[in-house]
Amino acid sequence: MIKNLRLLLIGGLLTNCAFAQKxxxxxxxxxxxxxxxxxxxxxxxxxxxxxxxxxxxxxxxxxxxxxxxxxxxxxxxxxxxxxxxxxxxxxxxxxxxxxxxxxxxxxxxxxxxxxxxxxxxxxxxxxxxxxxxxxxxxxxxxxxxxxxxxxxxxxxxxxxxxxxxxxxxxxxxxxxxxxxxxxxxxxxxxxxxxxxxxxxxxxxxxxxxxxxxxxxxxxxxxxxxxxxxxxxxxxxxxxxxxxxxxxxxxxxxxxxxxxxxxxxxxxxxxxxxxxxxxxxxxxxxxxxxxxxxxxxxxxxxxxxxxxxxIMDGKRDRLTLLNNWESTYFDFNEQKLFNILKDTKELGVDLFLLDDGWFGNKYPRNDDRAGLGDWQENHNKLPNGIASIAREADKDGVKFGIWIEPEMVNPKSILYNKHPDWVIKQPKRDEYYFRNQLVLDLSNPAVQDFVFGVVDSLFIKDPKLAYIKWDCNSVIFNAYSAHLKHDQSQLYVDYVRGLYKVLQRVRQKYPNIPMMLCSGGGGRVDYAALQYFTEFWPSDNTDPLERIFIQWEYSYFYPAITSSNHVTDWGRQPLKYRVDVAMMGKLGFDIVTSKLNPHDLRFCKDAVNTYNAIKSIIWHGDQYRLSDPQTDNVASVMYVDTLKKSAVMFNYLVNNRFDSGSKGPILLKGLDATRKYTIKEINLYPGAKSNVNAETVYTGDFLMKIGINPNVDARRSSVIIHIEQAQ
Missing domain, CATH: 2.70.98.60 (alpha-galactosidase from lactobacil brevis)
Structure with a gap:
């Protein structure tokens, strides 16, 4: 008999007849x-x-x-x-x-x-x-x-x-x-x-x-x-x-x-x-x-x-501090200098300057103006981005910047100068998404312009270490002045034009990390991830919501591609927020200068903890242990390729009375014949763990009997490090 032949057999039956196949x-x-x-x-x-x-x-x-x-x-x-x-x-x-x-x-x-x-x-x-x-x-x-x-x-x-x-x-x-x-x-x-x-x-x-x-x-x-x-x-x-x-x-x-x-x-x-x-x-x-x-x-x-x-899938990623949720559009040079010092104190690799740094005739003080005019705003940055880059270098951190080069505000010099570069129907009223329109990347001149936006940043700051590339608008009133009588080709040629730009960027700047952002995960796919090192799953950074979002994305994209930031969204404690953000590429988007001493110490310690385990998360095998869609506790673990070390994340996702981990959770992916120790990590200052770190377990025991991370309303987030016993 042919083993398992009936599985997925197209057409049904084996026969002894002489089918005249070629x-x-x-x-x-x-x-x-x-x-x-x-x-x-x-x-x-x-x-x-x-x-x-x-x-x-x-x-x-x-x-x-x-x-x-x-x-x-x-x-x-x-x-x-x-x-x-x-x-x-x-x-x-x-x-x-x-x-x-x-x-x-x-x-x-x-x-x-x-x-x-x-x-x-x-x-x-x-x-x-x-x-x-x-x-x-x-x-x-x-x-x-x-x-x-x-x-x-x-x-x-x-x-x-x-x-x-x-x-x-x-x-x-x-x-x-x-x-x-x-x-x-x-x-x-x-x-x-x-x-x-x-x-x-x-x-x-x-x-x-x-x-x-x-x-x-x-x-x-x-x-x-x-x-x-x-x-x-x-x-x-x-x-x-x-x-x-x-x-x-x-x-x-x-x-x-x-x-x-x-x-x-x-x-x-x-x-x-x-x-x-x-x-x-x-x-x-x-x-x-x-x-x-x-x-x-x-x-x-x-x-x-x-x-x-994915771009640099076997290499490392940069941890960062972003200014967006701490300043939004309201910042100046001195504010950014102070955040640079916060970046250094926090211990992350990079400071990311977000939206609002450009535009003069139409200053980018909100989302209604400035897109397309990629010159530094003289009031906010009188000495240009080069001064921020120099200060970052002096503080010993890297510098990155946000751009949205495919888009234009009607209130911009670019729109006034090149209305033919904008996707819009010539005989219909304009309709806006986030107060902006899309540039026509089917047009080679627009491709040159978008590449020039990126290229000019490196001319101003050759040490630029990171780009966050955003794309917030959809296409309304689809029409290309460039394509003329071939309008039905716009949707295809736009994407092809985007890829041409990204290919040029990577040819000239092959090693620069870039985040793929599109109002969240609006554009992530494996064609784009050939050019980007990571993507932004969602603007929703409420950690409880992020558990569900990151869980589903994780079926299709590895943790190394997922940019997760600690913000002030949600009602969960700081530790919960940090722990959730660790399940991928860690970043911060908080006002660290306003943290109390215990919170600041925790964040600094958490960065050190993350640096010790990040390679397991980025390059290890992911195992989902307890599903947030059906269970009170979400639990997921990452196991290194040699099965020597693993990290287990556990979160309370149901806040009803007495919810928590009622019994052991079975681990996965370990070597049944090896012995392991377990230890709770990333504890808040002064907190004590009730996870037994003294006992040595076999992988067989951990995968068949399991361990209880003791998650409840008082311990709503628990990270456990599993390591092969010496």
Whole structure:
């Protein structure tokens, strides 16, 4: 018998009949396989996705489908429209002669080993009637069980064609039932999960916002097979589109009860004109699959991201003090000098100057003016940012700065000088988001301007050590003076223009840390994180809310990417706020000069504590122990790759009477054969721990019996350090 062959079998049954197949192409990772098959009439079908077989030669025994598929392309590897297809297409075009049919047939394939850990499979398809070629790419990261999938569309017709839909991936799953975990939100309410069983028809996850595309719905999701998966059990696929603009993912349960997942750039208002001989490259759709639950899948995604995708994923990050919530727009040079001294005393690496430092004719004293005029405000900074940088250097701390270079206030010199650079309908009233409009990055002149904003900062301060790049507005009244008659290309060309700018920034300044901010997590995705070292999950820094927000983000993005600041939001004590911010990249946004001596001492000690454990959090494996959605206590731990050290964070999330940790919490990820000690850390001055630090435990005991962190209303936040006994 073929082991586990029925899992995700596309098309159902093995047969002994001589199916006239031409070719079977498995794309394998360490534990999984996606299998493509070419039929006798050159249709390319995905016949299997699931656990890989011990004997790869047996993939060819998988049946391509059953006789109830009227079209023969239900499980196409890349479904086209206008010919035989009866279901949602991955690609739809209008040819140069106006015809809207497409029938893609197999031509050739190539499989190559890019490294010991990465393989790349490419499959070329072609329409037998029209000069249209599509090449499908499957990049397999073997040890992490991750696949990136994208398509390249090329045409050699005598005139332009119109791409009406151009997905990156067309993935087929098979199970008894399917459960979708998706996310929704708003400003300060990011990453709110919803889980439902998928029913027949099409479920679409999408965004039409242009910029800040994830404001209402992020492009990440999970699909569980047969039943809703848990943290440590069940079959689950995690997927995400690597694109920073409008996205669309269709999940269609077809007539044969197979699930088709089609993901790519949203074709909403985005029919794209493609000239002869030009390649249209779609963004990658990345996914991982596990039979051991959501936790295992997320750890695979984290490992892949740190190794291959995020900027400097294997390196360190800077702790910082930000002035935003301590001053907002109201500051001057002397105030900033005082905050620099606070930065040094606190012990963090960097001072970050936030919004409000620029604009003269239209000074940036609130959010109604100044965006686009990136010259230092002479009243606030009479000696320029160079004076702040010099003072920071004298105090022994680094200096960083906030920018929002893609945006413009109507009340600005830039708007008056270049109204043609602004995205707006020429015959309609302007409509503002946070009193601003979006610059047209499809225009190369605007790309030069935005790059110049960044470049000029380094000219003024060559030691500039950090940039916070914000993006607060969505696109209203979409219209580009630059594109003229090709308005439907704006949403796509805007994002491509953004990437061109970021590529130029990274070519000239390859090592500068940059935070990806968009009124919170409005733009985070793995295409953007190639250029940014971290992202801002939410403007909501209430620590209780942040536990839930950071928890859900952590399924898709590793802790090293999450910027978490201690602020005055929320009613929780300072220790609770600091502890929550430690679950990622720690920062402060408080008036340290107003802290009482005990609070100041605690914060300084906390920075030292964090510096001792941050490498475990940033580079270790994350295990979720107790879910805030269902339990009174949220508990999560990070284990270093050698399993010698771990950090366990515990928080009270239910303030009803007598709530807390009523019994032991089982640890995960340790070595069962080793011995460990446990110790409570990051205690407030004068506080005593009731966690037993004298007993030596085996990893086996800690994972099967567990420990009680003794969380309650008096000890609402507890951090425990687990270390291998000497």
């Amino acid at each position: 070719l079977t192409l498995p794309v394998e990772t360490a534990h999984n396989a996606l299998v493509l098959q070419v039929s006798n009439n050159n249709d390319l079908t995905q016949v299997y996705f699931g656990e890989k077989l011990n004997n790869p030669s047996e993939y060819k025994a998988i049946s391509p489908g059953d006789n109830n598929d009227y079209s023969g392309v239900y499980r196409s590897a890349y479904t086209s429209s206008g010919s035989r297809n009866l279901l949602e297409p991955a690609i739809s075009i209008q040819h140069a002669d106006g015809n809207q049919s497409l029938d893609l047939r197999y031509v050739s394939y190539k499989q190559e080993k890019l490294s010991t850990d990465i393989s790349l499979t490419s499959v070329k398809l072609k329409d037998p009637v029209y000069s249209i070629e599509v090449t499908l790419f499957y990049k397999a990261y073997i040890k992490d069980d991750v696949i990136e999938q994208w398509s390249v569309i090329n045409q050699r017709e005598k005139g332009d064609i119109i791409l009406q839909k151009y997905a990156s991936a067309n993935l087929n799953l098979s199970a008894k039932s399917y459960w979708l975990r998706q996310y929704h939100g708003e400003w300060a309410k990011e990453m709110r999960p919803e889980e439902t069983q998928i029913t027949h028809g099409i479920k679409t996850l999408d965004s039409k916002l242009g910029t800040r595309a994830n404001l209402f719905m992020p492009s990440v999701f999970m699909v569980s097979l047969d039943r809703s998966s848990t943290e440590d059990d069940g079959k689950v696929l995690m997927g995400a589109l690597e694109w920073s603009g409008n996205f669309r993912t269709d999940l269609e349960l077809d007539p044969q009860d197979h699930l088709r997942i089609i993901s790519g750039i949203n074709n909403y208002a985005s029919a794209y004109r493609l000239k002869p001989g030009i390649d249209f490259v779609t963004p990658a759709f990345v996914y991982t699959y596990s039979t051991h639950g959501k936790g295992d899948a997320s750890r695979h995604l984290h490992s892949w991201a740190r190794d291959y995708k």
